[in-house]
Amino acid sequence: MSSTVIVLDARADLDAAMLKLREMAAAAVPAAVMERTLEIVQTVAARGDNALVEYTRMFDWPQATVESLVIDHDELDEAFRSVDRDWLNAFRRAKDNLYRYHERQAPRSWMQDFDGMVLGQYVKPIRAAGLCVPGKMAPLPSTVAHCAVPAQVAGVSRLVMVTPPGPGGAVDPMRLVAASECGIEEVYRVGGAQAVAALAFGTDTISPVDKIVGPGNSYVTAAKRLVFGRVGIDGLAGPSEAVIVADATARPDLVAADLMAQAEHTGDNLVVLLTPSEGLVDAVLESLDRLLGECGREDLICQSLQDCGAILLVDSIQQALDCANEIAPEHLQLMVEDPLAWLGEVQSAGAIFLGYAGAVPLGDYAAGPSHVLPTNRSARFSSGLSVTDFVTASTVLMPSDRAVEGLASDVIALAEAEGLSAHALAIRLRLNKGPAPE
Numbered sequence: 001m002s003s004t005v006i007v008l009d010a011r012a013d014l015d016a017a018m019l020k021l022r023e024m025a026a027a028a029v030p031a032a033v034m035e036r037t038l039e040i041v042q043t044v045a046a047r048g049d050n051a052l053v054e055y056t057r058m059f060d061w062p063q064a065t066v067e068s069l070v071i072d073h074d075e076l077d078e079a080f081r082s083v084d085r086d087w088l089n090a091f092r093r094a095k096d097n098l099y100r101y102h103e104r105q106a107p108r109s110w111m112q113d114f115d116g117m118v119l120g121q122y123v124k125p126i127r128a129a130g131l132c133v134p135g136k137m138a139p140l141p142s143t144v145a146h147c148a149v150p151a152q153v154a155g156v157s158r159l160v161m162v163t164p165p166g167p168g169g170a171v172d173p174m175r176l177v178a179a180s181e182c183g184i185e186e187v188y189r190v191g192g193a194q195a196v197a198a199l200a201f202g203t204d205t206i207s208p209v210d211k212i213v214g215p216g217n218s219y220v221t222a223a224k225r226l227v228f229g230r231v232g233i234d235g236l237a238g239p240s241e242a243v244i245v246a247d248a249t250a251r252p253d254l255v256a257a258d259l260m261a262q263a264e265h266t267g268d269n270l271v272v273l274l275t276p277s278e279g280l281v282d283a284v285l286e287s288l289d290r291l292l293g294e295c296g297r298e299d300l301i302c303q304s305l306q307d308c309g310a311i312l313l314v315d316s317i318q319q320a321l322d323c324a325n326e327i328a329p330e331h332l333q334l335m336v337e338d339p340l341a342w343l344g345e346v347q348s349a350g351a352i353f354l355g356y357a358g359a360v361p362l363g364d365y366a367a368g369p370s371h372v373l374p375t376n377r378s379a380r381f382s383s384g385l386s387v388t389d390f391v392t393a394s395t396v397l398m399p400s401d402r403a404v405e406g407l408a409s410d411v412i413a414l415a416e417a418e419g420l421s422a423h424a425l426a427i428r429l430r431l432n433k434g435p436a437p438e
Contacts, residue, residue, distance in 0.1 A: 101368030164191025238376025
């Protein structure tokens with residue numbers, strides 16, 4: 001089976017090539033999905049557990065009951081007995097790497113005297129976070145850790161995981177073990193838009209949270225859009241994007257394998273190679289056809305590459321990076337000589353992988369940073385999941401009388417210019433050191 005990935009000569013018409021990529025990457029939530037999601041969210045908000053059970057029976061498990069929504073300790077213990085020990089040890093090492101990385105992100109409270117005005121920042125964790133962990137396409141226990149560890153480092157005291165059951169009601173044991181390993185004490189057998197609604201509005205079984213994070217399908221994304229404002233969200237996930245910028249020194253088989261790795265997720269992931277080397281293009285195409293037979297998801301990878309894969313021939317590495325910044329991908333790989341010299345040219349990317357050894361799966365699993373990253377070009381204005389997503393920072397202000405006197409005339413003048421006389425009065429009264437007026 002051939003990958004038949006499209007090759008575009010951007011040297012001849014860059015605008016046309018970029019337009020083609022934008023068409024491939026279009027990820028608007030269909031109106032029918034939004035309409036159906038709104039119905040689900042409103043029904044769960046109104047009817048709670050009964051609605052959760054009805055939707056779980058409809059979409060996932062016909063035998064679902066209110067009692068079965070809760071995954072208890074006995075099921076978690078059984079999951080530990082069934083998982084492979086080598087996998088568990090690998091998961092624990094990866095989790096430790098996540099802790100070490102995210103501990104360096106933690107913001108700190110501070111206070112300082114500025115000429116009699118004590119100013120500062122009071123940082124504290126949110127109280128409860130909900131983690132959406134999908135499981136239809138793959139078990140994804142790694143996603144549990146990549147959502148939970150930043151929250152744990154931040155100090156969130158209540159972590160809640162929602163995850164869909166399989167047709168027989170079972171949840172993959174690796175997902176359950178991952179939850180236990182990450183200190184998640186509440187795990188619920190429910191997924192989709194109904195799970196998002198439950199986390200936002202609460203039911204008799206599931207208490208509401210302050211923020212919802214984690215990936216999901218178009219219904220999960222639509223539900224997160226609808227509940228934003230009642231709760232916080234990490235972002236609105238779309239199909240993943242992976243861009244490789246490579247020069248003639250890159251190994252074609254590594255480039256091909258990295259394209260395939262990103263193409264095997266869901267079938268709609270944008271995967272792009274940007275290079276000025278015609279020789280590399282030919283060699284990568286040959287490597288793709290040769291390596292496809294070594295992958296278990298060959299059909300999915302081929303379809304993804306045919307629908308959402310592209311190779312662009314560009315004039316230079318600089319032009320390649322300009323194109324990459326326009327795409328603003330979730331993952332960007334610089335497979336070039338001296339990648340650090342080009343890092344300063346990167347403007348928009350969720351995660352940047354430098355050098356020939358910088359494979360995205362390192363970040364997906366075990367390197368340390370969370371793999372929950374901005375997609376659908378949102379890397380232009382947002383970042384990957386981090387400790388800062390699970391804290392709030394309140395400004396702190398404690399003035400001395402001298403500080404009030406120093407600022408009073410300016411504050412009064414500015415307030416009166418805006419017609420806010422009560423603001424000005426509040427300051428004037430503080431200048432009066434005598435007893436309060438009758």
